[in-house]
Amino acid sequence: SLAPHLRSVVEEIAYEMRQRSDRGTVARYIPELARVDPQGFGLVVIDADGTIAAAGDSETPFSIQSVSKVFTLTLALGMVGDALWKRVGREPSGSPFNSIVQLEREQGVPRNPFINAGAIAVTDVILSGHQPREALGEILRFMQALANDPTIAIDEAVAASEKRTGFRNVALANYMKSFGVVENPVDYTLGVYFHHCAISMSCRQLATAGRFLAHSGRNPATGLSVIPPERARRINAVMLTCGHYDGSGEFAYRVGLPGKSGVGGGILAIAPGRASIAVWSPGLDESGNSHLGRIALESLTKRMGWSIFGA
Numbered sequence: 001s002l003a004p005h006l007r008s009v010v011e012e013i014a015y016e017m018r019q020r021s022d023r024g025t026v027a028r029y030i031p032e033l034a035r036v037d038p039q040g041f042g043l044v045v046i047d048a049d050g051t052i053a054a055a056g057d058s059e060t061p062f063s064i065q066s067v068s069k070v071f072t073l074t075l076a077l078g079m080v081g082d083a084l085w086k087r088v089g090r091e092p093s094g095s096p097f098n099s100i101v102q103l104e105r106e107q108g109v110p111r112n113p114f115i116n117a118g119a120i121a122v123t124d125v126i127l128s129g130h131q132p133r134e135a136l137g138e139i140l141r142f143m144q145a146l147a148n149d150p151t152i153a154i155d156e157a158v159a160a161s162e163k164r165t166g167f168r169n170v171a172l173a174n175y176m177k178s179f180g181v182v183e184n185p186v187d188y189t190l191g192v193y194f195h196h197c198a199i200s201m202s203c204r205q206l207a208t209a210g211r212f213l214a215h216s217g218r219n220p221a222t223g224l225s226v227i228p229p230e231r232a233r234r235i236n237a238v239m240l241t242c243g244h245y246d247g248s249g250e251f252a253y254r255v256g257l258p259g260k261s262g263v264g265g266g267i268l269a270i271a272p273g274r275a276s277i278a279v280w281s282p283g284l285d286e287s288g289n290s291h292l293g294r295i296a297l298e299s300l301t302k303r304m305g306w307s308i309f310g311a
């Protein structure tokens with residue numbers, strides 16, 4: 001069994017990360033996130049057998065922010081199938097997560113579902129035909145079911161903080177609304193978006209929730225199929241090419257796994273067939289991705305030989 005080796009690798013990485021003084025910078029544009037202690041670090045790996053290797057603050061809930069976009073994409077594809085791709089593209093943007101520039105050239109259709117504009121468009125799809133409260137309940141219940149944990153909740157202080165200060169997202173949503181890409185009232189769509197970004201989860205909960213993406217759409221814990229294999233493969237492809245915004249190329253180069261980051265400092269990474277991995281360290285790099293989170297994943301894939309591009 002690989003379990004003892006995996007456990008010691010995970011513990012060594014957490015130890016090494018604790019020694020480092022370069023931690024990046026905690027997101028400040030959402031006031032509630034600026035209060036998070038930059039010293040936090042958690043790492044959880046769950047392999048195909050269900051072995052859990054955990055180190056550091058693996059049980060500490062953090063704001064998952066844009067990591068939620070993987071799960072809203074999964075839900076929206078389940079609701080409307082490939083028709084989703086009329087509302088959002090699937091090309092890397094090469095632009096920051098909150099950029100507006102490409103929307104004008106592309107008739108309000110966002111480049112991909114992981115930049116803010118794209119995720120807002122995806123949220124709008126989930127919202128159509130529902131009340132905001134129902135749509136949000138659907139997203140939250142999906143997370144709880146995947147993580148097998150009904151205690152997962154939204155941090156209302158974070159949601160309110162972002163609602164007060166999310167001027168850029170308001171601009172993106174209104175701009176898309178002018179092209180008809182957002183169909184619902186802008187404040188409804190943004191309300192659901194801000195709240196799903198404000199879901200709090202620990203590394204353990206997040207790694208558990210991501211397992212279906214590592215195992216062809218099936219959650220090995222329950223044996224239940226969440227999505228068809230082809231869809232899991234495609235979501236992983238979009239995570240690889242777009243999951244870290246304008247840092248996606250660097251993430252593929254260094255880590256070599258599909259991954260999705262959030263400005264709360266979390267990253268969900270998928271080693272297809274092998275493992276679901278969640279890492280958290282609140283300090284960010286210039287692209288808004290967890291600085292030590294990326295370094296820890298780079299070390300993990302190197303030591304385990306898990307890069308999808310070969311050992």
Ligand code: GLN
Pocket residue numbers: 064065066067097098116162169194197261262263264288
């Ligand atoms: N809620 C954040 C925002 O809209 C999410 C950004 C992120 O995690 N990259 O700005």
